[in-house]
Amino acid sequence: MIGYIARRILWGITVLLAVGSLTFVLAYVAPGDPARAIAGRNASAAAVEAIRVAHGMDRPLPQQMLDYLGGLLQLDLGTSYRLNRPVLEVLLERLPATVELAVGGLLIALLIGLPLGMHSARRPGGLVDRLGIVVTSFLVAAPAFWVGYMLLYALAFQPAVRWGLALFPIGGYEPWDLRYLALPALTLGIGLAAYYARLMRTAMLDELHHDYVRTARSKGLTERRVAWRHAFNNALPPVLMQIGLDLGLLLGGVVIIEAVFSWRGIGRLAIDAVTQEDLPLLLGTVLFATMCIVVVNLVVDLAVAYLDRRITFIR
Amino acid sequence: MDIRREHRLGLTLASVLVLIATACGGATPSAAPSVAGSPGPTTAASASPAAELNGTVSIAFVGDIQYWDPALAYDTVSWAASRLLFDQLIHYDAGTGLIPGLAAEMPTISDDGLVYTFKLRDGVMFHDTTGAETGEMTADDVVFSINRLLRQDLKPNPSPVGGAFFGIIAGADKVLAGEAETASGLRAVDPSTLEIELAKPDKRLLNILAMGFGSVIPKDSPMDATEFAKNPIGTGPYHLSEYTQGQRASFALNDSYWGDRPMNGGVEMRVNVDDQTQLQQAIAGQLDLMGDPVPPGSFTATVNDPTLEGRIHRRIDVAIFYLAMDTSAPGSPLSEVKVRQAFNHAVDKDNLVRIANGRGGPAHCILPPAMPGHDPACKPYTLDLTKASSLMAEAGQAGGFSTKLYTDTTDLSKAWAESIQADLAKINVQVELVLQDWDVLLGTITTPHEAPMVLIGWFQDFPDPSDFVDPILSCATAVPGGANSSWYCNEEVDALAAAALGEPDDAKRIAMYQDIQNRIMADAPWVPTTFSETVEVVSARVAGTYLHPVYPFDLRPISVGE
Numbered sequence: 065m066i067g068y069i070a071r072r073i074l075w076g077i078t079v080l081l082a083v084g085s086l087t088f089v090l091a092y093v094a095p096g097d098p099a100r101a102i103a104g105r106n107a108s109a110a111a112v113e114a115i116r117v118a119h120g121m122d123r124p125l126p127q128q129m130l131d132y133l134g135g136l137l138q139l140d141l142g143t144s145y146r147l148n149r150p151v152l153e154v155l156l157e158r159l160p161a162t163v164e165l166a167v168g169g170l171l172i173a174l175l176i177g178l179p180l181g182m183h184s185a186r187r188p189g190g191l192v193d194r195l196g197i198v199v200t201s202f203l204v205a206a207p208a209f210w211v212g213y214m215l216l217y218a219l220a221f222q223p224a225v226r227w228g229l230a231l232f233p234i235g236g237y238e239p240w241d242l243r244y245l246a247l248p249a250l251t252l253g254i255g256l257a258a259y260y261a262r263l264m265r266t267a268m269l270d271e272l273h274h275d276y277v278r279t280a281r282s283k284g285l286t287e288r289r290v291a292w293r294h295a296f297n298n299a300l301p302p303v304l305m306q307i308g309l310d311l312g313l314l315l316g317g318v319v320i321i322e323a324v325f326s327w328r329g330i331g332r333l334a335i336d337a338v339t340q341e342d343l344p345l346l347l348g349t350v351l352f353a354t355m356c357i358v359v360v361n362l363v364v365d366l367a368v369a370y371l372d373r374r375i376t377f378i379r
Numbered sequence: 380m381d382i383r384r385e386h387r388l389g390l391t392l393a394s395v396l397v398l399i400a401t402a403c404g405g406a407t408p409s410a411a412p413s414v415a416g417s418p419g420p421t422t423a424a425s426a427s428p429a430a431e432l433n434g435t436v437s438i439a440f441v442g443d444i445q446y447w448d449p450a451l452a453y454d455t456v457s458w459a460a461s462r463l464l465f466d467q468l469i470h471y472d473a474g475t476g477l478i479p480g481l482a483a484e485m486p487t488i489s490d491d492g493l494v495y496t497f498k499l500r501d502g503v504m505f506h507d508t509t510g511a512e513t514g515e516m517t518a519d520d521v522v523f524s525i526n527r528l529l530r531q532d533l534k535p536n537p538s539p540v541g542g543a544f545f546g547i548i549a550g551a552d553k554v555l556a557g558e559a560e561t562a563s564g565l566r567a568v569d570p571s572t573l574e575i576e577l578a579k580p581d582k583r584l585l586n587i588l589a590m591g592f593g594s595v596i597p598k599d600s601p602m603d604a605t606e607f608a609k610n611p612i613g614t615g616p617y618h619l620s621e622y623t624q625g626q627r628a629s630f631a632l633n634d635s636y637w638g639d640r641p642m643n644g645g646v647e648m649r650v651n652v653d654d655q656t657q658l659q660q661a662i663a664g665q666l667d668l669m670g671d672p673v674p675p676g677s678f679t680a681t682v683n684d685p686t687l688e689g690r691i692h693r694r695i696d697v698a699i700f701y702l703a704m705d706t707s708a709p710g711s712p713l714s715e716v717k718v719r720q721a722f723n724h725a726v727d728k729d730n731l732v733r734i735a736n737g738r739g740g741p742a743h744c745i746l747p748p749a750m751p752g753h754d755p756a757c758k759p760y761t762l763d764l765t766k767a768s769s770l771m772a773e774a775g776q777a778g779g780f781s782t783k784l785y786t787d788t789t790d791l792s793k794a795w796a797e798s799i800q801a802d803l804a805k806i807n808v809q810v811e812l813v814l815q816d817w818d819v820l821l822g823t824i825t826t827p828h829e830a831p832m833v834l835i836g837w838f839q840d841f842p843d844p845s846d847f848v849d850p851i852l853s854c855a856t857a858v859p860g861g862a863n864s865s866w867y868c869n870e871e872v873d874a875l876a877a878a879a880l881g882e883p884d885d886a887k888r889i890a891m892y893q894d895i896q897n898r899i900m901a902d903a904p905w906v907p908t909t910f911s912e913t914v915e916v917v918s919a920r921v922a923g924t925y926l927h928p929v930y931p932f933d934l935r936p937i938s939v940g941e
Contacts, residue, residue, distance in 0.1 A: 096818040103539035104453055105821060106850045109860025111539050118536035146445055148535040148605040224663035234665055235656040237626060326652040328626045341818050
């Protein structure tokens with residue numbers, strides 16, 4: 065197993081270098097001049113050039129790229145043009161907010177999605193199942209920024225304006241303050257809940273047709289016990305796999321929701337990096353997101369293998 | 380200056396720099412203490428602070444505070460923060476009049492207009508982030524602060540516009556070239572006397588000193604802006620008491636501030652707050668002041684909401700939007716003046732104002748309202764399609780031609796560009812629209828003859844008419860990398876503008892700029908389109924006005940209930 069993990073880590077580093085190179089090229093060949101963006105419109109050409117030299121943008125592109133990739137191997141993601149701080153330091157500073165939102169959102173998604181999926185699978189075609197399909201289809205289709213604004217309007221803005229009730233703050237971030245976390249996590253959660261409900265429903269329907277379920281039923285176990293004690297555990301691996309994938313994605317920053325709720329996370333940082341042409345910061349956020357996916361995928365693979373002993377590590 | 384347009388997907392900085400419709404009588408310096416109102420150290424508020432003066436004012440911005448170092452700060456959010464922490468030798472009064480700031484009185488000016496002598500206030504103390512006094516300001520601090528703007532060894536990069544503004548000081552060129560650390564024209568005569576000698580007479584000096592770049596910091600400040608940001612020290616009424624990058628900055632009062640006590644007990648500045656969220660927070664009372672304008676999609680509902688009566692603040696910006704036409708591209712029909720004049724007769728400016736929800740007004744000349752020299756009678760071109768068509772015929776372009784119009788990607792710019800496109804189609808000109816992100820557009824329009832036409836805006840750096848001529852319509856800026864988007868170069872106009880810079884008689888000087896304006900409009904490098912207006916909502920507990928004609932935001936006179 066150690067050999068397997070070592071190979072996966074090497075593979076992960078390769079992926080990171082490849083993504084780093086590709087993003088570097090895309091970011092640097094895209095139109096726009098970061099030095100001019102820093103200097104503004106009425107800086108002279110000489111002033112723009114001074115900024116270019118000060119930030120090392122005057123070096124040939126291949127050299128800049130090699131320096132960058134070399135730094136990457138030493139966990140140096142470069143220095144932000146605008147913040148003039150190490151990119152890694154800035155990312156780590158923003159990570160807790162993004163972790164909080166990702167975990168909160170996933171928890172809500174699971175709390176809504178799993179029971180809904182279970183219930184739908186146990187009575188396919190029933191009222192909950194049909195209603196669930198309609199609601200989840202709607203939620204899957206609804207863009208996060210719309211859901212976010214609606215929740216803000218209905219649960220934070222209107223109570224405050226109509227009744228002077230400050231139920232939830234209208235956007236903002238305070239570390240581990242549930243009043244601030246509730247609405248962004250709910251926005252993220254109900255979007256994801258729809259996926260989990262569908263995933264759970266499919267996995268459970270699949271499990272409920274297996275022989276061991278028939279055996280359990282024939283032993284006289286209640287339907288609830290059959291579903292939760294027997295089928296549920298076996299339906300979990302694909303769900304766990306999905307949680308891992310989502311967690312990896314979400315840790316890379318939840319761009320839209322962080323913007324709508326003024327959430328001080330990595331997604332918001334990525335927006336700033338794009339709008340300010342802060343290429344090292346932009347590259348950093350992309351690579352960080354990639355790294356989250358690579359690492360979490362590895363952890364999930366190991367966890368699933370641990371849960372399901374039929375899975376072996378292929379050499 | 381140019382500030383990116385406020386509507387960019389709600390992600391960018393707000394527009395700012397502005398104006399109220401006040402007169403600008405005191406906008407130029409006088410030789411002696413003819414001061415519009417010298418701020419003394421006492422006010423009724425400081426003598427007996429009323430309870431409401433202790434409330435903390437909150438303001439939010441879409442953008443972040445990019446620089447704490449006044450040598451580099453060139454965006455509205457950073458300026459709003461700078462205004463709390465730092466002072467300059469010269470300040471503005473409630474309008475555009477210049478008054479002494481750290482200077483004890485307005486400077487004396489030598490007869491040749493070259494040497495300005497400032498007496499500094501006594502007992503002005505610097506404060507650090509704990510509010511502790513770190514020393515008394517002297518002339519050496521002022522000399523250091525200005526030299527620092529010019530020096531090329533400032534980290535992470537030199538000031539982008541230090542040379543553009545402070546390059547007028549004698550010897551500044553040597554500092555900018557890295558050949559000296561101090562400009563020969565900056566002299567601390569004694570701890571409370573400063574002399575500034577110019578390379579040639581230039582009436583802009585006091586306006587330049589009153590910019591955020593003119594902020595005075597201690598002479599032992601680091602030459603690294605990142606180091607400076609860890610403990611920004613200034614002479615302002617507040618100190619930075621708490622800062623979480625990307626989230627919030629809190630400012631507390633300095634008890635021993637030399638000037639008027641602010642009308643509030645502190646300021647909380649929230650950053651990275653979406654403009655729609657700002658609006659909802661302000662209406663619901665969770666935010667006192669919006670740092671960005673009411674988002675276009677909510678504009679009509681907001682300004683017509685009867686419950687918000689008295690809570691909507693408006694300011695006509697000292698800014699102009701215009702269609703710049705490339706006047707010197709070889710072989711282009713636009714290099715023919717009659718074609719450009721025809722365009723001026725063809726564009727329906729009232730429609731552009733309607734598209735902007737009625738904000739601002741139509742622009743007919745270069746100098747915007749509230750800018751000294753603005754002439755409401757200056758209206759050389761009226762909407763007249765017959766005249767436009769005949770001018771096109773005189774230019775041999777009766778059948779029209781095809782060209783391109785570049786602008787940024789905001790909804791408003793796009794809608795304006797489409798309206799202009801439709802107007803020009805009426806005189807047989809087929810216009811292809813090219814929308815580019817601001818940073819890309821910046822590269823396009825600073826490259827000669829890349830964009831035949833560009834629709835863009837210009838916001839004042841300071842309320843002096845030179846700011847709407849020299850940086851954007853002079854031969855010196857019609858060069859690669861320059862901000863002259865119409866590549867307009869008229870040596871006669873340049874000579875007049877150079878003379879106007881040093882003209883000591885204010886009335887004569889204003890008349891010179893009006894003459895310059897008329898000459899430029901006759902050459903028609905632009906179709907001036909609109910003036911802009913900032914509209915914001917405040918919470919119910921706010922008293923006072925914070926939309927200052929020059930400072931992007933002035934939070935000092937704002938008071939809030941507890």
